[in-house]
Amino acid sequence: MTKETNEKMSGDGWEPRIIAFLCNWCSYAGADLAGVSRIQYPPNVRVIRVPCSGRINPLFIVKALQTGADGVLVSGCHPGDCHYISGNLYARRKFALLKSLLEYVGIEPQRVHFSWVSAAEGARFAEILGKVIDSVRSVGPANKMIKKFEEVA
Amino acid sequence: MNQVEETLRQEVAKLLEDGTIDVFVGHEAASLPLKTSPCFVRSPKEVDRLVWNRICTSNLATYLPQLFKRPVGLKGEWTPPKVGVVAKGCDSRSIVGLIKEKQIPRDRLFIIGVGCEGMIDRHSVGRALGVVGLADAKVDGNSVQVIGTDGREKRIDIADVLAASCRECQHREAVLSNLTVGEAPSSAPEVSHYANVAEFESKSPQERWEHWVGELSRCIRCYACRQACPNCYCEECFAEETAPKWLGVTTDLSDVFVFHLGRAFHQAGRCVDCGACVAACPQGIDLRLLNQKINKDVEELFEAQVSLSLEEAEALSSFRMEDDQSFMTEP
Numbered sequence: 371m372t373k374e375t376n377e378k379m380s381g382d383g384w385e386p387r388i389i390a391f392l393c394n395w396c397s398y399a400g401a402d403l404a405g406v407s408r409i410q411y412p413p414n415v416r417v418i419r420v421p422c423s424g425r426i427n428p429l430f431i432v433k434a435l436q437t438g439a440d441g442v443l444v445s446g447c448h449p450g451d452c453h454y455i456s457g458n459l460y461a462r463r464k465f466a467l468l469k470s471l472l473e474y475v476g477i478e479p480q481r482v483h484f485s486w487v488s489a490a491e492g493a494r495f496a497e498i499l500g501k502v503i504d505s506v507r508s509v510g511p512a513n514k515m516i517k518k519f520e521e522v523a
Numbered sequence: 524m525n526q527v528e529e530t531l532r533q534e535v536a537k538l539l540e541d542g543t544i545d546v547f548v549g550h551e552a553a554s555l556p557l558k559t560s561p562c563f564v565r566s567p568k569e570v571d572r573l574v575w576n577r578i579c580t581s582n583l584a585t586y587l588p589q590l591f592k593r594p595v596g597l598k599g600e601w602t603p604p605k606v607g608v609v610a611k612g613c614d615s616r617s618i619v620g621l622i623k624e625k626q627i628p629r630d631r632l633f634i635i636g637v638g639c640e641g642m643i644d645r646h647s648v649g650r651a652l653g654v655v656g657l658a659d660a661k662v663d664g665n666s667v668q669v670i671g672t673d674g675r676e677k678r679i680d681i682a683d684v685l686a687a688s689c690r691e692c693q694h695r696e697a698v699l700s701n702l703t704v705g706e707a708p709s710s711a712p713e714v715s716h717y718a719n720v721a722e723f724e725s726k727s728p729q730e731r732w733e734h735w736v737g738e739l740s741r742c743i744r745c746y747a748c749r750q751a752c753p754n755c756y757c758e759e760c761f762a763e764e765t766a767p768k769w770l771g772v773t774t775d776l777s778d779v780f781v782f783h784l785g786r787a788f789h790q791a792g793r794c795v796d797c798g799a800c801v802a803a804c805p806q807g808i809d810l811r812l813l814n815q816k817i818n819k820d821v822e823e824l825f826e827a828q829v830s831l832s833l834e835e836a837e838a839l840s841s842f843r844m845e846d847d848q849s850f851m852t853e854p
Contacts, residue, residue, distance in 0.1 A: 476732025
């Protein structure tokens with residue numbers, strides 16, 4: 371993170387920055403549906419499309435928190451609806467452990483969120499995102515795991 | 524020489540002579556007090572190197588996968604060796620895990636199980652001596668006679684300096700073996716499991732964070748915890764990967780956290796709590812507090828036991844439709 375963004379983030383005008391990992395088949399399409407349905411949702415989210423929630427390496431989430439995200443949202447297909455049959459069910463086990471581990475070392479649980487959003491749930495996506503943003507806002511800018519890079523020149 | 528050591532040497536000599544095994548992996552005396560090092564015995568003449576005592580701390584399963592790797596640059600036919608190994612309860616569980624993960628073939632392994640009453644933790648002996656370094660030590664029955672670098676002598680009861688994971692160990696006998704040597708160990712004492720984890724969980728988030736900042740800021744990123752761990756057999760560890768580069772090669776606290784979270788998470792549903800990482804850490808960081816948290820969650824959430832049998836699936840390579848999802852935002 372640069373000095374400039376550091377300052378911007380710590381000031382009064384701070385807005386949470388959230389990385390959302392959305393699965394290609396359900397949640398990404400759900401977010402898309404929210405868009406084409408003209409449902410407003412806050413612009414704090416940066417979406418990364420992944421093939422399946424099972425594709426998400428828990429290190430993605432840790433890395434996002436290290437490189438300056440205030441919060442992370444991971445969303446996939448509802449159980450039973452996975453395009454690859456069971457990717458989301460394996461993912462669910464990983465996420466349960468990761469969320470608990472992060473909380474254990476003292477990272478605020480309000481920063482990391484997991485949800486199921488189907489391709490038909492545009493309104494639900496916007497609603498969940500609102501809740502995630504409120505939750506991240508309640509704990510303020512991330513300051514624990516963020517790596518501070520030396521300014522060069 | 525104790526009875527177990529003697530029988531062990533005889534058995535290994537027999538196995539090497541009749542060609543049942545090509546190499547035997549055991550412990551031998553090391554140059555530092557209260558240390559043993561792993562040794563590889565390839566001929567019956569060498570069996571006298573083998574020792575068995577209360578300081579055979581290292582988990583020998585760590586050294587097995589490399590023996591089954593085809594030598595680099597070798598042309599033509601290659602048959603993997605037949606390997607013998609001496610296994611405490613924890614070593615044998617790690618071996619079960621490695622067999623399940625297809626890192627070592629069961630049919631080329633000869634496991635000699637030995638009952639274990641717990642191993643001595645060098646850090647605890649150091650603490651019992653005060654700040655003085657260890658000049659010499661002699662294990663004698665249930666106590667250990669230690670001499671500090673200042674010449675002071677002290678007799679310490681082994682029960683007081685057992686490794687933390689040995690105190691809570693519930694599997695003192697090998698869960699998988701071809702042969703058992705020595706007497707069955709005394710039954711494991713009643714201890715409350717995960718008491719340390721539960722106590723730590725009850726602290727406030729800020730206290731927990733400060734604890735880990737304190738512990739992990741001592742980390743020098745030597746990766747001894749990883750090298751000692753039988754589960755860490757990856758050709759390229761995420762810690763050294765460059766594409767993607769998960770973490771910087773620094774002692775910046777942020778990088779240290781990513782390393783330790785990643786390391787602990789890669790043990791999820793696989794850690795047998797052998798304590799090898801804790802014993803290997805030159806900085807005395809209690810990594811067990813991190814590993815045991817995941818073990819506790821695996822046990823509570825998925826009702827899974829780690830590496831007790833060859834049949835059971837590992838927790839993270841299986842699932843149930845009704846797995847807990849109360850942690851999710853609007854499940």
